[in-house]
Amino acid sequence: xxxxxxxxxxxxxxxxxxxxxxxxxxEMSLKRIRQVDxxxxxxxxxxxxxxxxxxxxxxxxxxxxxxFALTGIPYAVKDNILVKGMQATAGSKILExxxxxxxxxxxxxxxxxxxxxxxxxxxDEFGMGVSTENSAFGPTKxxxxxxxxxxxxxxxxxxxxxxxxVLFALGTDTGGSSRQPASLCGVVGFxxxxxxxxxxxxxxxGSSLDQPGVLAKTVEDAAIVFQIMAGSxxxxxxxxxxxxPDYSAFLKPDVKGLRVGVPKEYFIEGIQPEVRxxxxxxxxxxxxxxxxxxxxxxxNAMHALSAYYIILPVEISANLSRYDGIRYGLSVPGxxxxxxxxxxxxxxxxxEVKRRIMIGTYASSAGYYDAYYKKAKQxxxxxxxxxxxxxxxxxxxxxxxxxxxxFKFGEKTADPIQAYLEDIFTVALNIAGVPGLxxxxxxxSQGLPxxxxxxxxxxAEEKLFWAGHALEQALNLKLKPNL
Amino acid sequence: xxITPEEVDRIAKLARLNFDQTQKKKLQEELSSIxxxxxxxxxxxxxxxxxxxxxPAAVNxxxxxxxxxxxxxxxxxxxxxxxxxxxVKVKSILE
Numbered sequence: 001x002x003x004x005x006x007x008x009x010x011x012x013x014x015x016x017x018x019x020x021x022x023x024x025x026x027e028m029s030l031k032r033i034r035q036v037d038x039x040x041x042x043x044x045x046x047x048x049x050x051x052x053x054x055x056x057x058x059x060x061x062x063x064x065x066x067x068f069a070l071t072g073i074p075y076a077v078k079d080n081i082l083v084k085g086m087q088a089t090a091g092s093k094i095l096e097x098x099x100x101x102x103x104x105x106x107x108x109x110x111x112x113x114x115x116x117x118x119x120x121x122x123x124d125e126f127g128m129g130v131s132t133e134n135s136a137f138g139p140t141k142x143x144x145x146x147x148x149x150x151x152x153x154x155x156x157x158x159x160x161x162x163x164x165x166v167l168f169a170l171g172t173d174t175g176g177s178s179r180q181p182a183s184l185c186g187v188v189g190f191x192x193x194x195x196x197x198x199x200x201x202x203x204x205x206g207s208s209l210d211q212p213g214v215l216a217k218t219v220e221d222a223a224i225v226f227q228i229m230a231g232s233x234x235x236x237x238x239x240x241x242x243x244x245p246d247y248s249a250f251l252k253p254d255v256k257g258l259r260v261g262v263p264k265e266y267f268i269e270g271i272q273p274e275v276r277x278x279x280x281x282x283x284x285x286x287x288x289x290x291x292x293x294x295x296x297x298x299x300n301a302m303h304a305l306s307a308y309y310i311i312l313p314v315e316i317s318a319n320l321s322r323y324d325g326i327r328y329g330l331s332v333p334g335x336x337x338x339x340x341x342x343x344x345x346x347x348x349x350x351x352e353v354k355r356r357i358m359i360g361t362y363a364s365s366a367g368y369y370d371a372y373y374k375k376a377k378q379x380x381x382x383x384x385x386x387x388x389x390x391x392x393x394x395x396x397x398x399x400x401x402x403x404x405x406x407f408k409f410g411e412k413t414a415d416p417i418q419a420y421l422e423d424i425f426t427v428a429l430n431i432a433g434v435p436g437l438x439x440x441x442x443x444x445s446q447g448l449p450x451x452x453x454x455x456x457x458x459x460a461e462e463k464l465f466w467a468g469h470a471l472e473q474a475l476n477l478k479l480k481p482n483l
Numbered sequence: 484x485x486i487t488p489e490e491v492d493r494i495a496k497l498a499r500l501n502f503d504q505t506q507k508k509k510l511q512e513e514l515s516s517i518x519x520x521x522x523x524x525x526x527x528x529x530x531x532x533x534x535x536x537x538x539p540a541a542v543n544x545x546x547x548x549x550x551x552x553x554x555x556x557x558x559x560x561x562x563x564x565x566x567x568x569x570x571v572k573v574k575s576i577l578e
Contacts, residue, residue, distance in 0.1 A: 232544065365494065
C-alpha cells in the first residue's frame, strides 16, 4: 500500500475494516516526512512522540467501536494555529520560543475525533506573503518543481498534502492564503464564509478577514474535515449560530440546472495563457455536467486588491501591537520600557511585516484615515453589493485562482506590488466574506498545477463541495508530484 | 505620491519600529509606490453608508458570566521573559 495514494476517506475505510492501524498510518506518514521533507521543507516541527501517542489512542478508540471519520488520520497544522503545548511561531522570530497555552477551537473540535497531529507547517511570517519566502525559518519548496515556490501563506500545508506527507492539513485564509497555494501545489483549498468557523486560537492577521482553511487531496476530504470544524463558538463573537448542513449529502456527480457565472473582469491581460486555457476547459466541463454557464460582471471586484491592502495593513498594525516583549515572545531589553518595544519589534519582525505595519499605521493615522481606510471600507460595501446582486442570478461564480503558476524563488521579492498581485483573484472573497473552493483543474506543459476557484454565497459552502466534487470526478486528474 | 523622510520617521515612531538610513530610503520608495497603487480607490464614486458593511444577521454571542478555569497561571507566566513571583515584570514607566 502506498501511503501517498491514500485519502482521508479511503484511510478511514481501511481503519474501519481493520486493514490498517492508526499506528501504521502514523508510521507511514512519519516515514514519508523523513523521506521528502529535507527537499521541500513543509514542516517547521514534527510532533513525533505526541503523534505516536495519539495514534495509539486512536487504535484503542477504533477497537472499542468509537472511531469517527477522522480517528487516526494523520494531519498537519499551519504554525499560526494554536495546539496546546506545541510551538506556534507564525513563521516569525518574535514567536520563535512561544508555546501555545490552549487549543484553537478548530483544533479542539477536530481532536474530539482523535486524528493525529503530525506537526506544524511553514508559512509566510504571520501569513503575510504568497510564497513562504517571508518565513523567518526559510522557504518551503513546491513539490512539483523544487526551484519554485509553493504559494502562500499556507505553503507548508499545501506542500505537505501535495507531497503525500499527511492526508490533510489546516491552513488559514485572509486574502487567498489557503486557495493560492492549493492552486500552485495541485491540491484542494477551501476558505469558509467569514463567521462559519471559529477564529479563536488563530494568530490574528486581519481579524475582519481571517478564516481557518482546509488543504486536502479531494473535495470530499475537505468536506469531511470542514464538517467537524464548522459552527459557532462562544469564544469568537463573529461566528454565526447557523445550523451546519451535512455536506456529504451534497456530493453528487452532476450539476444539472446549476447557474454558474463567469466574471469577465477575471480574464484580464496578464493572466498566463495556459492558466486561462485550463480554467476555461474546467468551465466548459461544468457545462458538460449540466450547469448553465454565463459570462457576467463583477464591476468592482478588481478594486478588492487595493481595498484589501488598506484594510488588512490597518488591522495588522493594530493586531501586531501586542508583540511588545512583555508577556511572551522575543524580548530585547532597552534602557527603558519604550526602547524595549522598539528593540523587540525591530529585531523580531521581518521586512514584509514591518512594511505592512508602516502602511497600516500611515493609512489609519490622523489626516489620512478618511482618504484611505474609510474609502476602502466604502469600496468594500460596493464589492459586497456586486456579489449580492450576482448571487440573485447565479448559484456559483467560477474564476481562475491566480494569474500564474508557481513562480521561481526570488522572482517577486524585489517589488512588493508584484507579490500582492498574486492575490488579485482571491482577495475579493475575503473582502465580501463569501466562501471559496479551489479545485485542481490541470497541469501546464511544464507540469505545473493550475486550480480553478469556485465562489458561493454566504453560508452556502455545500454548493462549493457539490460543484467541486462533480468537477473533480469529471476531470479525474489524480495529480501527484514526482519526488 | 511621495512619502517624505520626515513622514517615514513619524510613522516609524507611531509603529514602534527602528530603521537605519538605508532601510528608511527603501521604505520611502516602497511606501510611496504601494500608496500610489491602493490610492487608485480615490477615483471611485463610493458614497455609500458604511453601516451597509454590517451583516443584519449578525448577533452578539453571549456567554454566562461565570468563572471558567482555562489554564494554570504558571503556563502563562512561564512564557514571560521576566517575572517576579506571580507577576510579569516590566521596566518602570516613570523615571
